[in-house]
Amino acid sequence: MKIPEQITRLGMLLAGVLAAVLLLRFVILPADMFSAAPHQAAKAVREMAKPVHYAGMPACRECHADIYDTKSAGGHRYMGCENCHGAAAAHASDPATGNPPLPSEREFCYACHAFDPSRPNGFPQIEPTEHRAGKKCIRCHDPHDPVPPSAPSDCSGCHGVIAKTKATSSHATVECAACHEVPEQHFTSPRAALPTKPAGRESCGQCHGSDATDSGAPRVDLASHGDSYQCWQCHYPHAPEMTR
Amino acid sequence: MNKRDFLKQSILFIPAAGLMQTLARVAAGEDMATAAATSGDYDASQHWYGMGIDVDKCIGCNRCVEACKTENNVPQEPFFFRTWIERYSIHADGEVTVECVSTQPPRGEETPQVDPDVVRSFFVPKLCNQCANPPCVQVCPVGATFQTKDGVVLVDEKRCIGCRYCIQACPYGARYLNPETKTADKCTFCYHRVTEGLQPACVEVCPTQARIFGDFKSEASRLVRFERVNEISVLKPDMNTAPKVRYAKLDGEVR
Numbered sequence A: 001m002k003i004p005e006q007i008t009r010l011g012m013l014l015a016g017v018l019a020a021v022l023l024l025r026f027v028i029l030p031a032d033m034f035s036a037a038p039h040q041a042a043k044a045v046r047e048m049a050k051p052v053h054y055a056g057m058p059a060c061r062e063c064h065a066d067i068y069d070t071k072s073a074g075g076h077r078y079m080g081c082e083n084c085h086g087a088a089a090a091h092a093s094d095p096a097t098g099n100p101p102l103p104s105e106r107e108f109c110y111a112c113h114a115f116d117p118s119r120p121n122g123f124p125q126i127e128p129t130e131h132r133a134g135k136k137c138i139r140c141h142d143p144h145d146p147v148p149p150s151a152p153s154d155c156s157g158c159h160g161v162i163a164k165t166k167a168t169s170s171h172a173t174v175e176c177a178a179c180h181e182v183p184e185q186h187f188t189s190p191r192a193a194l195p196t197k198p199a200g201r202e203s204c205g206q207c208h209g210s211d212a213t214d215s216g217a218p219r220v221d222l223a224s225h226g227d228s229y230q231c232w233q234c235h236y237p238h239a240p241e242m243t244r
Numbered sequence B: 001m002n003k004r005d006f007l008k009q010s011i012l013f014i015p016a017a018g019l020m021q022t023l024a025r026v027a028a029g030e031d032m033a034t035a036a037a038t039s040g041d042y043d044a045s046q047h048w049y050g051m052g053i054d055v056d057k058c059i060g061c062n063r064c065v066e067a068c069k070t071e072n073n074v075p076q077e078p079f080f081f082r083t084w085i086e087r088y089s090i091h092a093d094g095e096v097t098v099e100c101v102s103t104q105p106p107r108g109e110e111t112p113q114v115d116p117d118v119v120r121s122f123f124v125p126k127l128c129n130q131c132a133n134p135p136c137v138q139v140c141p142v143g144a145t146f147q148t149k150d151g152v153v154l155v156d157e158k159r160c161i162g163c164r165y166c167i168q169a170c171p172y173g174a175r176y177l178n179p180e181t182k183t184a185d186k187c188t189f190c191y192h193r194v195t196e197g198l199q200p201a202c203v204e205v206c207p208t209q210a211r212i213f214g215d216f217k218s219e220a221s222r223l224v225r226f227e228r229v230n231e232i233s234v235l236k237p238d239m240n241t242a243p244k245v246r247y248a249k250l251d252g253e254v255r
Helices: A005-028 A037-048 A057-063 A065-073 A081-085 A089-093 A106-113 A160-167 A201-208 B003-039 B063-072 B135-139 B165-169 B201-205 B222-229
Strands: B049-054 B083-091 B096-100 B118-127 B145-147 B153-155 B211-215 B245-248
Touching: A037 B153, A057 A065, A057 A081, A057 A089, A065 A081, A081 B063, A081 B201, B049 B118, B049 B222, B063 B083, B063 B201, B135 B145, B135 B165, B201 B211, B211 B222, B222 B245
Parallel strands: B049 B245
Antiparallel strands: B049 B211, B083 B096, B083 B118, B145 B153
16 A cells, blocks of 8 residues: 555654754753753752851851850850850951840840740759849859859759649658758759769658658558569659559 | 745754754853852762751750741741741640740740649750651652752752642651742751851750751761760651651650
């Protein structure tokens, strides 16, 4: 059978177009054009070129070495300068552009130091309405070395949740010191000198054992009560409710 | 069209194609040229960045969230975040409640009460996990989301079509649609800072070193030490995303 003339021509035209497209796609146009790599490289470059707002503590140190040194010895040693003074890259590259703000209001310190039960154990906290109310914090605490003018005498400043929990429990009247021996240094550099923790059942037994002298405490038989487990494996010592 | 016209136009086509080729080269070459010019001697393949988060040190002050917004022009509204802090509360009956710690209004004089029903509560910083095996990259229909050689997942806002597939695909809820550009946006590990040797803004302002940034390819880095001395976990390990944000002292309740 003979293929009609017009079909042959159409076929040739289509073949020609196909050849042109293939030539364009694989020979003439660069392979890059069909790969995402150049766009992605360009994006990475645009990203790298974005302006920096926080200069970083090493930059501040170059001109404010004295403050840097003071700060590195105190409680705020891990804090970047711009944590308190705000983003200051412009100031660091040219101090004539203006001074960063000085956050001297009480409210400024609350973000970190107002009591919050979710903060980690041992973090120093205050009750804003009670702690020297009405006075600026920086009157007594140098923000670059906030060591308190006199050492804290109370455990609640750093163990607020424990102190508050205990205050409403049946151990409200039992002093922390009845169970923990606290070295003086624990108040100034707490991690360097940790208090003791009760070592065994006898510690609770001094009040709860059958031969104990403390009158108010309910008695248990130390030899049998709670098998051989430590008492605080079943009773939370800071709120020793009875478990079933 | 007769044969003569067809041939004439074919002849025209050849220089036209040449022109297109040149244009294409210019378009691609321009990008490459700027790439070479600005990246200087930074070699991305020499780095593999990651972040360590010590949950036990987070005090929930939100400084990282604020600094991130300032550094990266993230909209100030309290529902656009590149990084955010969650408060987890574990209740006596086993119930777990999670809330995002608000940046607004700032903390005032009032202090939260101790809820006797809460057995334990703590803060967990969250951000894009910069997965080594990122689901968001897989779903992007236009190749706008990609991983750089140093392991950071970026979004090309010029290519992004705002389809939100990646926002759906992210198991960590780390992406949002930027209301100004209408494109997907998320944490870049402060790519512009870390490639210059600075810390990401959130790490720079963290007062307790709850966040640590580093390079897995540098053996004497704080990040590598952090991995060595802590029991490390990642969020949603069952998703096989291989996160490069590593958590220490992470409670099993954290999702």
